[in-house]
Amino acid sequence: MxxxxxxxxxxxxxxxxxxxxxxxxxxxxxxxxxxxxxxxxxxxxxxxxxxxxxxxxxxxxxxxxxxxxxxxxxxxxxxxxxxxxxxxxxxxxxxxxxxxxxxxxxxxxxxxxxxxxxxxxxxxxxxxxxxxxxxxxxxxxxxxxxxxxDTAFHAAMPEVDYAFALPRELRAQGVRRYGFHGLSYQYIMSVLQEKTLRGRGRVVMAHLGNGASLCAAQDGTSVATTMGFSALDGLMMGTRSGSLDAGVLLYLLEQGWTHAQIERLLYKQSGLLGVSGISADMRRLREEAAEGSADAQCAIAQFTHRVVRETGALTACLGGLDLLAFSGGIGENDVLLRQQVCERLAWTGLHIDAQRNRAADGKQAWAIHAPDSRIEIWVVPTDEGRVAAREAAALLESTQALQQACAP
Missing domain, CATH: 3.30.420.40 (ATPase, nucleotide binding domain)
Structure with missing residues (x-):
């Protein structure tokens, strides 16, 4: 079976x-x-x-x-x-x-x-x-x-994090923050809690790929995340803008932009692709940057900056940090990004081990922190499919148990 x-x-x-x-x-x-x-x-x-x-x-x-x-x-x-x-x-x-x-x-x-x-x-x-x-x-x-x-992992977030500063009648209509990448975060958290006691402490998980977000968790439970009402919020992504001043949208509407044009801009023409004008693929941008492309370098720098900035914000929400984990296509495979993010977060007491960072192959959970680091750093290849399979198996088992209990 x-x-x-x-x-x-x-x-x-x-x-x-x-x-x-x-x-x-x-x-x-x-x-x-x-x-x-x-x-x-x-x-x-x-x-x-x-x-x-x-x-x-x-x-x-x-x-x-x-x-x-x-x-x-x-x-x-x-x-x-x-x-x-x-x-x-x-x-x-x-x-x-x-x-x-x-x-x-x-x-x-x-x-x-x-x-x-x-x-x-x-x-x-x-x-x-x-x-x-x-x-x-x-x-x-x-x-x-x-x-x-994907939203289920964040269902227990406190109101102070999920509520927008909007009238309550809009919240009653479902206008609030939900959070995404939940299946990935659920898997990463399960692996961390098997590997280290720090996994039950104050954790920031970075799911970095074409879609990208961060999640702050305490004792395995999501308490804050960068994505919100839709999958547009938070970090800069492959083709999505991430957080954006709502005034920009009002300006575009005043300029005659249609709903379809704005949706295409925010979901398909922004992010790494929009900033670089080259590609949404970080691997391609690394190649272009190495050859001297200022546009590729700018896109990478902006992406890295947003990861650092939002990690700092989530660390503040947690009141400190015990563990930082990287996952997703970029997080698992981009050695330089992990190095640059961790170097800019060194003020937290986080120190990366350059050799272990290079050795992380994206195939197994791997610790990349230096011996003197106050914060653990991990690379955890995610497996959303296995989490979904576990959820399905658990639901089937509980349904069968309920049916048997109710049988005459």
Whole structure:
């Protein structure tokens, strides 16, 4: 038996297969990504199984849905594995659960309808997450589809952090801070608490990738985060602006900008891409910066500055810092960024070990602090799929237990 964890995007589907052993979710045995799922796209599937990488183009027949072709190919791949496991449930990453969904749920039509109300708060993610669930429900009607929310980890944040300085009637309508990247933070926290006692203290976690945020946690619970009402707030990101003076939006409206133009600006034309004018990919910007591109250097410096600035703010919220953790595509792989961030935070008593920092390979949790550092520093490769699988398994177990208890 196994849980299939998926993350459906606008043109891709990430997946990982997690066996159940003694009721416990195991690390994935199969993982991959199907790309080219936009209408008229040319789907391709890449996957890793038993340490070997594979890739193939998927044949989409004329008139056939590329997503349906992708799901058929994924099922064939799983069924072709040695000792092909039965799928107990499909666990879906859903970015926004609002204030209504603070724990994972089994998806029904009513749940889908309620979740669709948050589409405008995460337009790059939410509509595609929900469309993925609909497709899987059609393809696997007998398999429970479980929605696991990025916002759930932050549900216990104190009001002083989640409330905006706006009239209460707007808060009653759901205008408040929610926080995101919760599945990632939940995984990072679980690893830290296994590895070090400091994981139960004052922790700042940095999920740095195309989407980027920071989270402050005390005793494993989120108490503050940089993302807010939508996935636009906080840090500068790949193509998203991060925190922005609301007066800029008023100015753009006065200049005749439409809602669609502003949405595209903030979600797709800003961040590393907008500042550099080159790319949203930090790896490409590092290459350009090394060759002397002032625009690439400016974008990297601004990104680094925002991470340092917001880490300082969250440290103040915690009343000090015991541990700083890096994760996400940039956080796990960009040696220079980690070094620069930590050097600028040295006033806290945080000291990075340059050799250990270079040795972090993004494949395992790795401590990179120097022996004299008052604060521990870790690199923790995240695994949102495994958290989603755990959530789904726990929900299925509790549902079965409830059904048995209520049986005549």
């Amino acid at each position: 196994a849980i299939l964890a998926v993350n459906a995007g606008s043109s891709s589907l990430k997946f990982s297969l997690h066996p159940l052993l003694g009721g416990q979710v195991q690390p994935h045995v199969l993982s991959g990504n199907i790309q080219g799922l936009e209408p008229g796209g040319s789907p391709e599937m890449g996957w890793q199984y038993r340490g070997a990488k594979h890739h193939r183009a998927l044949a989409a027949h004329e008139g056939a849905s590329v997503f349906a072709v992708a799901l058929d190919s994924l099922r064939e791949l799983i069924q072709g594995l040695d000792g092909a496991p039965a799928i107990d449930a499909v666990a879906h990453r859903v970015v926004h659960g609002g204030g209504e969904f603070t724990a994972s749920v089994c998806v029904t039509e009513e749940v889908l309808s309620r979740l669709a109300r948050f589409n405008s708060l995460a337009p790059l993610h939410q509509p595609h997450n929900l469309e993925g669930i609909r497709r899987f429900r059609t393809a696997m009607p007998q398999v429970p589809q479980i929605a696991c929310f």
